[in-house]
Amino acid sequence: MAEGGLRILHLPIDLGGHARALAASQRRLGHRAVSASLERSPYGFDGDLCSGRPFGDPWRLPAREAGRWRLFWRSLVAADVIHCHFGRTLGSVRAFPLREPGRAGPMEALTLGYARLLWLRDLRLWRRLGKRVAMTFYGDDIRPVALALQRNPWTHLAEPALRAALEPRDAAKAALAATLAQHGVVLFATNPDLLAALPPGATFLPYGHVDPSAHAPRPPAEDGTLRLLHLPTDQAAKGTALFAAAVAALREAGAPVELTILERLPNATALAAIAAHDVLLDQLRVGWFGAVAVEAMAMGKPVVAYLNPLDEALLPGAYRAALPVLRADPADIGAVLGRLVALPRAALDEIGARGRAFVQAWHHPDAVARQVLQAYGPGGAPR
Secondary structure (H helix, E strand, O other): OOOOOOEEEEEOOOOOOHHHHHHHHHHHOOOEEEEEEOOOOOOOOOOOEEOOOOOOOOOHHHHHHHHHHHHHHHHHHOOOEEEEEOOOOOOOOOOOOOOOOOOOOHHHHHHHHHHHHHOOHHHHHHHHOOOEEEEEEOOOOOOOHHHHHHHOOOOHHHOHHHHHHHHHHHHHHHHHHHHHHHOOOEEEEOOHHHHHOOOOOOEEOOOOOOOHHHOOOOOOOOOOOEEEEEOOOOHHHHOHHHHHHHHHHHHHOOOOEEEEEOOOOOHHHHHHHHHOOOEEEOOOOOOOOOHHHHHHHHOOOOEEEOOOHHHHOOOOHHHHHHOOOEEOOOOOHHHHHHHHHHOOHHHHHHHHHHHHHHHHHHOOHHHHHHHHHHHHOOOOOOO
16 A cells, blocks of 8 residues: 555546545545546536546547546556446446447447457456456446346336337446456445345445535425425436426415426536425436435435335345435325425424435445445555
């Protein structure tokens, strides 16, 4: 181990700020951690180092590939631990080395050949050189369609378009999981259902991107109208139409409720929207709450989501017992929202307070970083 703690390199992508936050906490705990991204995040999370350029920039792909090889050299000479995210290593020119639907011609053949040449070769070299390697999965980066259909009666992967797009990746996901296990990679999953798809030894990792102290509690407005917010990244995956139909039925019955639907916002804009509403409607299909739900709970906002009981059973018992999320599914969302509208404001405040305490106890960035450092093995224990 290098003097001054472990040298930790997070890469190659950070869509939701998870890698950047983890690296920052690891630095606070005495290690030299850096997060690096090959692409720009659409939500404003680019990591400590970013090679990404905007879409349409003629130098976007050359800059990305130059960044890939710079980071590869850095991983060889200036890192003790390489922590990968979203199922990708530096060798992931594509998430999986598969032909992309609708693409053909010499450029596609060249890109596919390059992707197949590099896929997981960096991982094998890192391990031969004695580097510690970790990987965090976040959802459909490793979730097999077949397993989701078996375990989740409401899964978003039953949607025809999503199923057609992702089902061809099932075999590659199984190969990735097997290769990671073969090479002793430390595995984390932020969604509990992923543990059923990963090798034994993978552990559940709470989202650790939100410091509750940076988000003051925002109590509901006192004008009698319940303001609901939904922030889907993909409407089919999140069950947006189901939320909208339930709220429309309540409004038709005279309930004082409003629903705002905003898509793919930069994080700062999303946080402002959460602060201006009373309740966050997360999702009704995936089976677990998303990172935005943690941001809402940190502000003291109640969160409604579908939590698959089979997945909850894979969680640590104390975590499961403390969960403050208001459970709903496509069959009962109307009734759940109806009860929520009827609650007095004091009850909403109490639910929100429990959510904020839950984030403080289980999702604080430094607590998550300690769990990760411990899992790295010798030399990773926090100082």
